[in-house]
Amino acid sequence: MQSKGIYLPRGLLLPVAILLAWEVAAHAGRSGGVLIAPLEQIASTAFTLAAGGTMAVDVAATIARVMSGFVLGAVAGLLFGSVIGTSRAADWLASPTFNAVRQVPLTGWIPVAALLFGIGEGAKLSLIALAAFCPVALNTAEGLAGVSQSYRELGRSLNFSGVTSWWRILLPAATPQIFTGLKHGIAFAWIAAIAAELLLTSGPGLGSMIEGGTALFRLDIVMVGVCLIGAFGYAMAVAMERVEARFLRWRN
């Protein structure tokens, strides 16, 4: 028997507690001189930004960037990972370089991208694409190379050609891991987009919005940006999981 009290989904418990603590701290801090924007101020700033239309412009700019960068990087990662994961010679030739490249943290590439492409769209896109590329390539390669010998043997016993075997056995067998790569890829692309926008400030975007808020000492604007980043990042992860569930229906 469950008592009829206030029903709160488990996942909301922690955020509500944090928000409450924030609110208390904001009001207490006001007297102590600490600059914590209370929730109502953040909400009204959010409303103003939304009504003014700049929020939509920033959100749209970031999402468009992430999407195009992710598609570029993921397609390249799928192709590269397929070659590495299928051909031993290609693996031997290219894997050491790839493994070295992916050890460099994204922030390490930002100056490189800035010098090569400036602070415009090209630099941002290439950083986002690179961020998506690495996990997709790695997981595609590992997924393909790790397909069990018994499945490969089945393909041989059914007289499959190399192409048929790749398309009908290797690729589907690697799909779960490829999706792991795609999920990491979209998350990294999102992070890369924000980092690139923060450090290569030019044009609209959530990173620029935060950067602008910081310059004005407006924690409320910064917090609106942070919340939007969290919300849209989460939405993208969920969307990717939906796609994955569609592709991997056979798993249960």
Next chain:
Amino acid sequence: MNVRIDDRLLKNDSEVRRVGVAISVDHVSRAFDINGRPLAVLHDISLDITAGEFVVIVGASGCGKSTLLRLIAGLDMPNAGAVFVGGSKVVGPGLDRGIVFQDHRLLPWLTAEENVAAALIARGVPKAERLDVARRYLALVGLTGFETAYPSQLSGGMAQRAAIGRALANDPDVLLLDEPLGALDALTRLKLQNEIVRLSAKNPKTIVLVTHDIEEAVFFADRIVVMDAKPGRIRRIIPVDLPRPRDRSSPGFVALRSAVLDEFIDETH
């Protein structure tokens, strides 16, 4: 069928074998490289199997039964000697040989009918026709109603039925079964044993089956090949002349089963 003609040697050409001999294993040896050292797994095996014959291979685990079957399947190549199927030398896998592994090896992302239909892809059969044929073979192995089920939704016995259906889908001359019922519970195994007998009576094929279940061997076999280990070789070939369908409790059956069992106990001293 004429046994006389079957046994007559036609030519001494190594590429042409005796008429009526479906499978000829000719002085086959196979060794594997284990940490740089050769491990002799099969040593000088010779065995002729007549078309339509049901041969069961028994022997201790690790004696090379699967290796022998894989050589016939063309999934592996001998270091010496050769295997001939239907008169031609085996150089690789072929659709004239259907194979069932101990694990059902159904592709988990395909439904039961798609799994069976996959056997027809290499022949270039159009998809709709492939699925038609697949459904027929699923019906043959008793899986009507499960055509669109995924392997994860099938029981072990049902999955193995589907695997048998896949092996049959090309109507191969030769059926190779590597402990196909080894992973099943006793009741399911009994059921599928009867099913295999029914299938092989309905559509006769040359069958080579590996098992370590002696009763299963006596139940199926025209001849039982008993293998020795280290290196794997043929110890004895026991003809089984019991009438079919076989009655597991008949005196002949029981006597033969214990004779084969004795052969095994001898082996382990």
